[in-house]
Structures are given as structure tokens and as C-alpha cells.
Amino acid sequence: MHRGRPFSGASSAARGTCEAIAAVCDPRAADLTRAGDNDEVTATGLPLDALRPRLPSPLVAIEDARLARHGVRLLLKRDDLIHPDLPGNKWRKLRLNLQAAADAGHDTLLTFGGAYSNHLRATAAAGRLLGFTTIGVVRGDELARRPLNDSLARAAADGMRLAFVDRTTYRRKAEPDVAEELRERFGRCYVVPEGGSNALAAQGCAELGRELRGEADVVAVACGTGGTLAGLAAGLAPGGQRAIGFPVLKGGFLGAAVQRLQEDAFGGRTGDWTLDERFHHGGYARTTPGLDAFAADFAVRHGLVPDRVYVAKMLHGLFTLADEGAFSPGTRLAAVVTG
Known part of the structure; x- marks a missing residue:
């Protein structure tokens, strides 16, 4: 240790x-963090493929009466199943950085x-x-x-x-x-x-958006530093899909951070994305009785225990928006389980 x-x-x-x-x-290293979205980073002997990531990650439909009454469908994008040690957005954010470090x-x-x-x-x-x-x-x-x-x-x-x-x-x-x-x-x-979260991370997360093209109308993700949302939004189909980020920290700083990441990674703001900052439940790694109850109920209904730091906050926000009428009947929602 x-x-x-x-x-x-x-x-x-x-x-x-x-x-x-x-x-x-x-x-x-400073130059590497600013690589453009057309700059292919090639590993020199780094055995990333040997890690056998599960890509694309599974997309699983779940039935939930709380959403069905609004005519809304929910799919879980199980990025937590990509790799047992490098799950979800961590694999996507680290991959190009690891290659750049080796190069x-x-x-x-x-x-x-x-x-x-x-x-x-x-x-x-x-x-x-x-x-x-x-x-x-x-x-x-x-x-x-x-x-x-x-x-x-x-x-x-x-x-x-x-x-x-x-x-x-x-x-x-x-x-x-x-x-x-x-x-x-x-x-x-x-x-x-x-x-x-840097430009390479955002570029890596763009693949997440591309995997979801044609699969959902709205994609939701929990946000800590903004790199996953920056890339996800860039990878979604233009004009037909949008992303919602749910910050897990207080402070209202994340919009500017996502904008900067997209500028560094893709040359400017790209994709249709918004933030809903109401669901941090007190801040990073903090919870509330309401969030605990929601997460426990979700686990009973669907056999998946959402972590309180990220995924539970995102799901709680998504279900609340559905109750508020934010999604028209027939909307397909995808929730990214980042792991």
C-alpha cells in the first residue's frame, strides 16, 4: 500500500x-491535451485491445410504470459493463490519454x-x-x-x-x-x-454518442467534470438527438467547463446539450433520504443498484422530468450507467 x-x-x-x-x-503533454478531433492518436505497442473491452456496451430496455404512464420508454446504456476494472466513461476517457502517454x-x-x-x-x-x-x-x-x-x-x-x-x-x-x-x-x-476530462477524453466519449445514434431521442448522463457530456453530445446524430447532463456537484460551473472541453476537442460547441442542476442532492458524494429511497426502489424494481454519487442522481432527475411533462409521448430515453 x-x-x-x-x-x-x-x-x-x-x-x-x-x-x-x-x-x-x-x-x-500540454500539446497532447489539445489534439483536435481529426488527429488520430496511435499507440506504439500499448496493448489496449488485450484488455478486451465490451464495445459497444449493452443497451437494455426496462419497463417502468412511472414512465409508461407518460408514454415514455427507458433504455439503460450499460457502460458499467465495458470492463471490470475500467468501467464506463472511465475507459472511454482514459483510452486516448493512455495511448498519448505511451506515444x-x-x-x-x-x-x-x-x-x-x-x-x-x-x-x-x-x-x-x-x-x-x-x-x-x-x-x-x-x-x-x-x-x-x-x-x-x-x-x-x-x-x-x-x-x-x-x-x-x-x-x-x-x-x-x-x-x-x-x-x-x-x-x-x-x-x-x-x-x-480533457480534449482527448471528450474525443473518446464521442464514441458513446455514436453508439446511440438511432437508438434514443434523449440521452441522460451524470456529470462530474463534464468530459463525458462534452463527447457524448458531439457524437449524437445532429438534428435528431439531444443530451441532458445532471451535475452531481453544486456551483453552476459545469456549463462553461463543457463548453471549454468541446472547444478544445472539437473546435467549438457542438451537439444539442443542456444541464439540469437541481439534482446534486447537496453536492458530490452527498445524498438525501429522498435519493436513498429512490435508489432503493429502483434496485427492487429493476435489479440494478444505482450508485448514489452519480447514476442515482441522474435517474432521479430523469424520472422527475418525466413527471413534469418534459418528454412528449413516444420519447425514447437512454440513461448512461457510467459505473
């Missing part, structure tokens, strides 16, 4: 970007996340499976003094070195002085942003 010492950031610096961190760890000659991945980050866990698993050293910068230096939760314990078991940072420094992780300290501490590395 790899536990790092708490990380102390420097005192002040101008606001930077994730590309600033990448440029400090390796100048070539640039990197053997170390550095990324960021909170205590319950699926992204940290998936990056650690990718490192174990593909031979990368992995470093996870974790929000909350108090966690270094506590037993690891299941998510962090799994990441550590997969070989990830965990570096716990105080929350103020974590918020400043893109500033040049903090990025420089990361370089001094960890050396040359390929940086994957928090949540895995």
Missing part, C-alpha cells in the same frame, strides 16, 4: 490551467481526485494492467491520518502512490508554483486532469 506524505503547496501564484501542470511535468514515451501517470474518486481507481487499474506507474494527488490532507476507504484502498492495491494535499492547495493545483512542486517531487510524468 502506497501512502505519500501530505503535500504542501507554495504560497501564491497566478491562476493557471491543467495544461500548465502538464507543461511543467513534460512540455509535450510520448511516458511510464508514469499523475492525476487528481477526491476521496471517493472512481477516476483515481480506474487510473490505478490502468497502470497495473498496462505497466504504468501511477500517482494520485488526493484532495484532503486529513485523509492521510485515516484508514483508506474502499476506493482509495483499491487504488493503492493496484499500485497507485497516494499523495494527500490540503484543500486549499488542491484548489490551486493548476497554478505554476504548485505544478513546479509536483514536478520536483514526482519527476517526469503524463498528467491526466481531475476526473480524466
Whole structure:
């Protein structure tokens, strides 16, 4: 189990970007995060196909009287079944980043996340499976003094070195002085942003939208950092499909983040997408009695236990919109189970 010492950031610096961190760890990494949607990234000996991802992921129709009374059908896009260690949007977001890291000659991945980050866990698993050293910068230096939760314990078991940072420094992780300290501490590395969301991630998630062309009228997805929605919307059929993102965090910042990701990945805003910010239930990894009751009932009805951090919030939002009359009779809804 790899536990790092708490990380102390420097005192002040101008606001930077994730590309600033990448440029400090390796100048070539910043350029890779801006690859255009027509730039094909080819792996050099990286055995991604050997991981045997299940693609396209299954699309499963379910019957639910609460939707049927509105004339609405629901399909579950089971991205959680793509790979046992790299499920859902994590596989789609990491795939091109892993290829880019290998092409640039990197053997170390550095990324960021909170205590319950699926992204940290998936990056650690990718490192174990593909031979990368992995470093996870974790929000909350108090966690270094506590037993690891299941998510962090799994990441550590997969070989990830965990570096716990105080929350103020974590918020400043893109500033040049903090990025420089990361370089001094960890050396040359390929940086994957928090949540895995960058231009390459959005391009990888566009395949999700293409898999759903002709299958649904409206596609719903839970949103943390916005990369999945940015790519999903870009991949859907123009003029006939739309995407709804349900942010799992408070703050109202995600619209601008998705816009920036699409600009970096595809040259501008693309696809028909909106956000409904009413269903975060208090913020990231927080829940409410109402959400718990909805998730438990959904599990009984359909045999799928939706996680409270992401999928349950999205499904709750989707069912609420149906009750509000947001979907006309005959609408086919697809809900992405991101895993």
C-alpha cells in the first residue's frame, strides 16, 4: 500500500490551467491535451485491445410504470459493463490519454481526485494492467491520518502512490508554483486532469454518442467534470438527438467547463446539450433520504443498484422530468450507467 506524505503547496501564484501542470511535468503533454478531433492518436505497442473491452456496451430496455404512464420508454446504456476494472466513461476517457502517454514515451501517470474518486481507481487499474506507474494527488490532507476507504484502498492495491494535499492547495493545483512542486517531487510524468476530462477524453466519449445514434431521442448522463457530456453530445446524430447532463456537484460551473472541453476537442460547441442542476442532492458524494429511497426502489424494481454519487442522481432527475411533462409521448430515453 502506497501512502505519500501530505503535500504542501507554495504560497501564491497566478491562476493557471491543467495544461500548465502538464507543461511543467513534460512540455509535450500540454500539446497532447489539445489534439483536435481529426488527429488520430496511435499507440506504439500499448496493448489496449488485450484488455478486451465490451464495445459497444449493452443497451437494455426496462419497463417502468412511472414512465409508461407518460408514454415514455427507458433504455439503460450499460457502460458499467465495458470492463471490470475500467468501467464506463472511465475507459472511454482514459483510452486516448493512455495511448498519448505511451506515444510520448511516458511510464508514469499523475492525476487528481477526491476521496471517493472512481477516476483515481480506474487510473490505478490502468497502470497495473498496462505497466504504468501511477500517482494520485488526493484532495484532503486529513485523509492521510485515516484508514483508506474502499476506493482509495483499491487504488493503492493496484499500485497507485497516494499523495494527500490540503484543500486549499488542491484548489490551486493548476497554478505554476504548485505544478513546479509536483514536478520536483514526482519527476517526469503524463498528467491526466481531475476526473480524466480533457480534449482527448471528450474525443473518446464521442464514441458513446455514436453508439446511440438511432437508438434514443434523449440521452441522460451524470456529470462530474463534464468530459463525458462534452463527447457524448458531439457524437449524437445532429438534428435528431439531444443530451441532458445532471451535475452531481453544486456551483453552476459545469456549463462553461463543457463548453471549454468541446472547444478544445472539437473546435467549438457542438451537439444539442443542456444541464439540469437541481439534482446534486447537496453536492458530490452527498445524498438525501429522498435519493436513498429512490435508489432503493429502483434496485427492487429493476435489479440494478444505482450508485448514489452519480447514476442515482441522474435517474432521479430523469424520472422527475418525466413527471413534469418534459418528454412528449413516444420519447425514447437512454440513461448512461457510467459505473
